[in-house]
Amino acid sequence: MRLNVNVVVNGRSHALEVGAHETLSDVLRERLGLTGCKVACDQSVCGACTILVDGDPVSACSTFMFKVDDSKITTVEGLAAGGVLTRVQEAFLQDGAFQCGFCTSGMILLVTALLARDPNPDDATVQQWLSSNICRCTGYNSILAAVRRASAGLRTEAAA
Amino acid sequence: MTHSHTQESDTYFRAFRKKATGQSVYTFDVVLPFMLHGKLLRSPHAHARIKSIDASKALAMDGVSCVVTGADLAELADPYYGVGLRDQPVIAIDRVRYVGDVVAAVCAVDENTAYRALQQIVVDYEPLLSVMTPSAALMDDAPVLFDTPTRGVSPVIGAGSAYKIDPAPNVLYEYTFGYGDVDRALDSAHALFTDTFEIGRINHFHLEPYVNVARWTGSQVEFWSCNQDPFVLRADVARIFGLPVTDVRIRTPLIGGGFGGKSYCKMEPLVALMSRKAGAPVRLALSMDESMLTLVKHPASLTLTTGVDKQGLLLGRRADITLDGGAYSDASTLVAIKTGFRIGGPYRWQAIDSRARIVRTNTIPSGSFRGFGGTQASWASERQIDMIARRLGHDPVAFRKRNLLKAGEPFAPNDRGIDLDLAAGFDRLIASMPARTKGRGQGVAIGIKDAGGTGNHGQALVRVNQSGQVCVSTATVDIGQGAPSAMCRIATEVLGLPRNTAVYASVDTEHNPPDNGTHVSCATMITGLAVEAAARDALQQVLAFAASQLGCTADDITLEGWLVRHGGALHPLEPMIRKYFGGIGWEFIGRGAFKEPYAPATPMGAENVSWMPCWSGAEVEVDEETGQVRVLSLVVGSDAGRALDMGTCIGQVEGAAAQAFAQAMFEEMRYRGDQPDNATPLAYRVPRVADMPQDFRAFVMESRLGVGPGGLKGIGEAGMLGIAAAIANAIEDATGASLTKTPFTPERVLAALDARQAPDIAASK
Amino acid sequence: MLAQAIHPPAPPHPIAMRSRKHISPFNLVRARTVDEAGQAMAASRNARYVAGGIDLIDLMKSGLEVGTIISLDAIPGLRGISLEGDRLFIGALTTHADIAESELLHRHVPGFREIWATVANLRIRMVGTFGGNLISALPHYDAPAACAALGAVGRVRKAAGEYMDAPVTALGGDKSALLEGTFIDVHEPVRLLADRSLHPVLSVYLAVRPTGMRATIACAFARPHVIDLPLDASLAQADVAAEVAASAPAMMESSIASAAYQRRMIAVLLKRLLKRAAERQP
Structure with missing residues (x-):
């Protein structure tokens, strides 16, 4: 069955005709060319495909397109508007918070959603959020450091 | 502990930036025009004969282009692959040997169609008895996995080492290594200890699954591949298809994690066969479930008999090592060699006598995994060293120090000496451990392995253009380890140019010079030496050109940035080059190479290029009612020789340590009967943030004694080696419970706690 | 963990x-x-x-x-937590994240919210629903165990259109039944304790009311195993826990934990929960 789905992806509106069974990850990657959305476990376990739907982190691999009709979607490609990196992206670079990079889009979006809710999360909250996504390369120290750096940056910004 | 990358320091900021903005291109992202999609049908039987395959219904479906089965292998020059020993058919021919073995491959317009077509293929199997463990496989009446002798040859080894291929039914390979008179050493011992250790099966769980795209043009085949060894793969594909290597082209985009899982030939020849039969480009992206059925790390059982004298000096060790190779060879020969060779650990011995056997079972093939036998050897060795010290009433730290090899001492006869100060790193580890707290236990371990491979070589091109911009070209792939960044840094250091002037060429066997593959922690060291030589060559060319233009000799001038100093005068190079060569300019193309020569008098057949330590320390707390272990502190250190980028080195050590930590604590691929029990991402547990110790730190020493540029050496595998032993040693320190099998599940820990109490109960009766 | x-x-x-x-x-x-x-x-x-x-x-x-x-997303009234008389209603489409953030639930069933903050992962908590968890009822799922301890009942619309209330442990199986939500009786104070430290090998839930306690043991059985305990059970924690463990029915063996270990852990975890209950610890 074909359906019409309206979504705003990274600020741009799309009226798409899709199969009811198509997932968000495949439409982003194969229709819209947004290959920053990586699919790894295909089971909502690893978080590599994490994207933001109305600001919430969602597993794109396990989300039917019809579920996101009339939603605002942010992918990693939508973060650095005009080529200026966000605080979170900048912090990931500064702390070397990735190696192979396959989990990075999802991690960055997850942290973006966390800091949008709570610019100054305590350690327990950070741990709870970040435990949702898997990085097989780093051992997580550098990612945690990046979250602290980005959150400190936001605090400084807010104070200024 | 993290070390900041600063913007100016990092040439590769551009590459890193792409990873942070979603612009990096992985093989997973490669799309070709008119590309078809492949999917694989896998055996539900652990061991069975294939009586027939009927694909007619699948072929009749709309959108299905072709089905490849074992019958298609007849057209290949050699349908088998494997490292040294080749026993794995490109696709099952007449028999399947594990649940997950590939029996048929469909090419279709999209993956959905391919999946539906797979379900239309009817395979008639005649189930055979299976052997799921080495002990079952070694029984007298065990079913035998292979009826014919194994094809191929053993990898190179040297003096003190020996091997047998197919020494017994279901035994693929036996490696023996030794020196000294072990009987005499053990006979003369004041105390003798025999203990058996086991280590479980784990999967690489790289996030980017195995993915390849193949395309034929005439008789030439090209790949976009996630394989970490492009030139090794090129040679395998060429042999299998009977092609000159120049007719096989491998491009390697970014790789989304490998950890050994993407080394050596795997399903790539099958993708080429599918593409050839379909007459179109074919992409085969495995799911993660399939990745988990493709390769695992060798489970092992290691029995060590170790003799110690009155003073607590180690005398001799006999090791009997059984590695579960799974259904096919893959890199098992190399893992047997490395496990057997490394079993002595970082200590001085009078004699060693080890035997490592690869036993075939009807399980997922075992192959290379970060550390390559070193993890198995270090686990058993460092656990036993600790147990011996405690049994003798010695302090485990002092006991180790008494026996530790010194810098320059050979690990084994005729081998290269130890290129670091093992005691200094050990002292640093001890100093880094938290203060003792009541109710907690602490344990340490010193893992060690050789690194850099056997007789490896690398070649490099360093191209410098008229503007002083540098392009470094090698076969080292970017798998997240930061090697491209290191290569550019090595080149620009030689040239005296700012780091951000260099870019790293994408890897393509048609353009880049070869190496042995991006594994065994050899890239920065071996290919790095080639890059250093190539940069020197380019520099000489620049100076020679400038000298010819300035009417002097090269000795009279030096390069300062992209200016030439001649006496007191500075001459900009770019106008000089454009004046001579015209508008397009010119490239100075430096060539460099490094080859570690073969040396038959050494145990490995070549001197080991470097030594890689893993100083490990853990502090634990044990819940004695449930058996749950909480690791409160985990400290891990290694030696980079010279750290080109400290943050990157720390990241490598921490990342490896996290994998080893998980293998020690909970990670395991389990079988229930002959079926994998948890081969899905949901059921197979890998570490998350919440699993990691609150206090998790790494340190990296810089001995400057490595053979690589500036004394550097590889560090990628280091963090794996000592972790499991350190944690088990800490558990014993805390509770007296002795763990000899990974992972330390609560139930196993509870059993060890119970066993500890048993002698007391007996004594009280 | x-x-x-x-x-x-x-x-x-x-x-x-x-x-x-x-x-x-x-x-x-x-x-x-x-x-x-x-x-x-x-x-x-x-x-x-x-x-x-x-x-x-x-x-x-x-x-x-x-x-x-049949997507239920657009049906109003199925998502959210509300008080209906002396019963708390958790709509079937209430997400795990909603539960972890609900003040109302926290006020009426202290302990619930904290437990739910660690169920599954964040992405699943944001999308996965309480009702879905009850209907799928996989052995290691938490909603059936928590609800069974609380004695919750589910309101179900059957295929023929009639409504019925059913104990949560009886849900699932009937694919044509539609769960509207779950009712928890809060006419007397109730709090929820759980020990999930061995999840997914074993979890134990304990609901404590002034009139008595009910424990459920999850993961080890196809459906949560329910035990009613008198309030004074918490005074003889070890004995009661051992008795419960000994009388528990045969457990599902898993490849990471034997039945013997599971049985032993029932006693340990239940004893700990009873101790927490007795000491009024969270």
Whole structure:
């Protein structure tokens, strides 16, 4: 069955005709060319495909397109508007918070959603959020450091 | 502990930036025009004969282009692959040997169609008895996995080492290594200890699954591949298809994690066969479930008999090592060699006598995994060293120090000496451990392995253009380890140019010079030496050109940035080059190479290029009612020789340590009967943030004694080696419970706690 | 410790063909009312309700073909937590994240919110629903165990259109039944304790009311094993726990934990919960 789905992806509106069974990850990657959305476990376990739907982190691999009709979607490609990196992206670079990079889009979006809710999360909250996504390369120290750096940056910004 | 990358320091900021903005291109992202999609049908039987395959219904479906089965292998020059020993058919021919073995491959317009077509293929199997463990496989009446002798040859080894291929039914390979008179050493011992250790099966769980795209043009085949060894793969594909290597082209985009899982030939020849039969480009992206059925790390059982004298000096060790190779060879020969060779650990011995056997079972093939036998050897060795010290009433730290090899001492006869100060790193580890707290236990371990491979070589091109911009070209792939960044840094250091002037060429066997593959922690060291030589060559060319233009000799001038100093005068190079060569300019193309020569008098057949330590320390707390272990502190250190980028080195050590930590604590691929029990991402547990110790730190020493540029050496595998032993040693320190099998599940820990109490109960009766 | 399932679905056949690319096309009905959803169910062959879809999508990735998916997302009133008299109503479409953030739930059933903040992972908590968890009722799922301890009942619309209240442990199985939500009796104070430290090998839930306690043991059984305990049980923690463990029915063996270990852990975890209950610890 074909359906019409309206979504705003990274600020741009799309009226798409899709199969009811198509997932968000495949439409982003194969229709819209947004290959920053990586699919790894295909089971909502690893978080590599994490994207933001109305600001919430969602597993794109396990989300039917019809579920996101009339939603605002942010992918990693939508973060650095005009080529200026966000605080979170900048912090990931500064702390070397990735190696192979396959989990990075999802991690960055997850942290973006966390800091949008709570610019100054305590350690327990950070741990709870970040435990949702898997990085097989780093051992997580550098990612945690990046979250602290980005959150400190936001605090400084807010104070200024 | 993290070390900041600063913007100016990092040439590769551009590459890193792409990873942070979603612009990096992985093989997973490669799309070709008119590309078809492949999917694989896998055996539900652990061991069975294939009586027939009927694909007619699948072929009749709309959108299905072709089905490849074992019958298609007849057209290949050699349908088998494997490292040294080749026993794995490109696709099952007449028999399947594990649940997950590939029996048929469909090419279709999209993956959905391919999946539906797979379900239309009817395979008639005649189930055979299976052997799921080495002990079952070694029984007298065990079913035998292979009826014919194994094809191929053993990898190179040297003096003190020996091997047998197919020494017994279901035994693929036996490696023996030794020196000294072990009987005499053990006979003369004041105390003798025999203990058996086991280590479980784990999967690489790289996030980017195995993915390849193949395309034929005439008789030439090209790949976009996630394989970490492009030139090794090129040679395998060429042999299998009977092609000159120049007719096989491998491009390697970014790789989304490998950890050994993407080394050596795997399903790539099958993708080429599918593409050839379909007459179109074919992409085969495995799911993660399939990745988990493709390769695992060798489970092992290691029995060590170790003799110690009155003073607590180690005398001799006999090791009997059984590695579960799974259904096919893959890199098992190399893992047997490395496990057997490394079993002595970082200590001085009078004699060693080890035997490592690869036993075939009807399980997922075992192959290379970060550390390559070193993890198995270090686990058993460092656990036993600790147990011996405690049994003798010695302090485990002092006991180790008494026996530790010194810098320059050979690990084994005729081998290269130890290129670091093992005691200094050990002292640093001890100093880094938290203060003792009541109710907690602490344990340490010193893992060690050789690194850099056997007789490896690398070649490099360093191209410098008229503007002083540098392009470094090698076969080292970017798998997240930061090697491209290191290569550019090595080149620009030689040239005296700012780091951000260099870019790293994408890897393509048609353009880049070869190496042995991006594994065994050899890239920065071996290919790095080639890059250093190539940069020197380019520099000489620049100076020679400038000298010819300035009417002097090269000795009279030096390069300062992209200016030439001649006496007191500075001459900009770019106008000089454009004046001579015209508008397009010119490239100075430096060539460099490094080859570690073969040396038959050494145990490995070549001197080991470097030594890689893993100083490990853990502090634990044990819940004695449930058996749950909480690791409160985990400290891990290694030696980079010279750290080109400290943050990157720390990241490598921490990342490896996290994998080893998980293998020690909970990670395991389990079988229930002959079926994998948890081969899905949901059921197979890998570490998350919440699993990691609150206090998790790494340190990296810089001995400057490595053979690589500036004394550097590889560090990628280091963090794996000592972790499991350190944690088990800490558990014993805390509770007296002795763990000899990974992972330390609560139930196993509870059993060890119970066993500890048993002698007391007996004594009280 | 993080939740990871040890009970994978039945061995997939064929092997390793789970993929989002394996999902077959289906018809979609976006129901606006419960009755409309029920009518769509009655009118369709091989239809399934879907809310969060966590489990259904995974099954479809493994090749489960579904003729019609009836999306419940647009039905008002199914998401949220409210007080109806002296019963707390948790709508079936309430997400795990909603539960972890609910003040009302926290006020009436202290302990619930904290437990739910660690269920599954954040992405699943944001999408996965309480009702879906009850209906899927995999052995290691938390909602059936928590609800059984609380004695909750589910309101279900049956295929014929009639409504009935059923104990949560009786839910699941009937694919044509639609769960509207769950009622928890809060006419007397109740708090919820759980020890999930051995999840997914074993979890123990304990609901404490002035009139008595009820424990459920999850993971080790196909359905939570329920034990009613008198309030004074907490005074003889070790004895009661040992007795419960000894009388527990045969457990499912898993490849990471034997039945003997599970039985022993029932005693340990239950003893700890009873101690917490006695000491009024959270």
